[in-house]
Amino acid sequence: DVVMTQSPLSLPVTLGQPASISCRSSRSLVYSDGNTYLNWFHQRPGQSPRRLIYKVSDRDSGVPDRFSGSGSGTDFTLKISRVEAEDVGVYYCMQGTHWPQTFGQGTKVEIK
Amino acid sequence: EVQLVESGGGLIQPGGSLRLSCAASGFTVSSNYMSWIRQAPGKGLEWVSVIYSGGGTYYADSVKGRFTISRDISKNTLYLQMNSLRAEDTAVYYCVRDGYKEWGQGTLVTVSS
Numbered sequence: 001d002v003v004m005t006q007s008p009l010s011l012p013v014t015l016g017q018p019a020s021i022s023c024r025s026s027r028s029l030v031y032s033d034g035n036t037y038l039n040w041f042h043q044r045p046g047q048s049p050r051r052l053i054y055k056v057s058d059r060d061s062g063v064p065d066r067f068s069g070s071g072s073g074t075d076f077t078l079k080i081s082r083v084e085a086e087d088v089g090v091y092y093c094m095q096g097t098h099w100p101q102t103f104g105q106g107t108k109v110e111i112k
Numbered sequence: 113e114v115q116l117v118e119s120g121g122g123l124i125q126p127g128g129s130l131r132l133s134c135a136a137s138g139f140t141v142s143s144n145y146m147s148w149i150r151q152a153p154g155k156g157l158e159w160v161s162v163i164y165s166g167g168g169t170y171y172a173d174s175v176k177g178r179f180t181i182s183r184d185i186s187k188n189t190l191y192l193q194m195n196s197l198r199a200e201d202t203a204v205y206y207c208v209r210d211g212y213k214e215w216g217q218g219t220l221v222t223v224s225s
Contacts, residue, residue: 039212041157048206048215049157060213092157094212100172101147103157 002027002095006104012112013087019080021107023093028073030097037096040069040078043106044089053078085111114138114214116207121219128197128223134190134207134216141183145210146190148181150203151218160205161192175201197223 003026013019029036040053051060053069056076066081080087088111093104120132132148148160161171161181169181180193190207204218 041212048217050215051211051213054211054213094157096212099170101159103159106156 001100002029002098002102004093004095004102004104006091006093006107009105009107011107011109013080013083013109014112015085016082019083019087019109021078021091021093021109023071023076023078023104025074025076025095027098029076029095030073036072038069038071038076039094039096040067041092041094042087042089043092049092083109083111114209116209116214116216118205118207118216118219121205121221123222123224124197125225126198126223129193129195130197130221132192132194132205132207132219132221134192136188136190136207136209139209141188141190142185146181146183147208147210147212148190148192149206149208149215150201151206152200152203155203158203163190194221197221199223 005024007022029038036056038056041049042052043049052063052067057069068079070077088109090106090108092106095102115137117135124130143165145162145164147162150158150160160175163169163181178196182191202223204220206218207216
């Protein structure tokens with residue numbers, strides 16, 4: 001199985017400041033069709049995960065533009081340009097290129 | 113509007129069986145691939161099973177031979193039959209539409225004596 005490794009696992013942030021989460025895969029996530037199926041999710045306590053980003057950098061509708069995804073091959077990053085209070089929770093990366101689809105361990109974002 | 117509503121969770125003894133349901137609306141279950149994802153208390157997300165539009169099914173090694181995914185086209189509902197349940201199967205179970213954009217609210221399964 002493809003191992004997804006996130007860092008850091010805990011991220012204290014200051015409101016209004018940027019934040020960045022790294023996700024590395026044990027194999028390239030480029031699929032045979034040329035796409036890279038790397039998603040990012042946000043989960044608040046007691047809620048279902050919400051997809052923020054798909055195919056590395058495509059933002060879902062309704063997701064604020066302060067969220068951006070980047071990367072290629074095996075290295076990926078989720079950036080929040082200016083953290084807001086509603087951004088707290090756990091962020092997960094997930095690869096959909098190889099079966100079984102696998103998730104990172106999660107990064108807990110909290111306000112300092 | 114797409115909606116996924118899970119049901120069927122509860123407290124069950126080790127070795128017991130449970131069937132989860134996921135009622136879908138706003139799209140046709142059989143036209144998409146559908147997955148079950150679970151999350152143990154305080155833990156991360158784990159893919160459990162998938163059923164493709166063509167009917168093919170796949171399972172995580174941890175549940176293979178014990179869980180069965182299926183769907184009822186007439187009811188537009190996804191199922192997960194869980195047999196020989198173990199303590200480590202305790203989790204919130206989510207049904208998810210292909211692409212992982214739409215998730216249900218989850219149903220909690222607790223395996224304990």
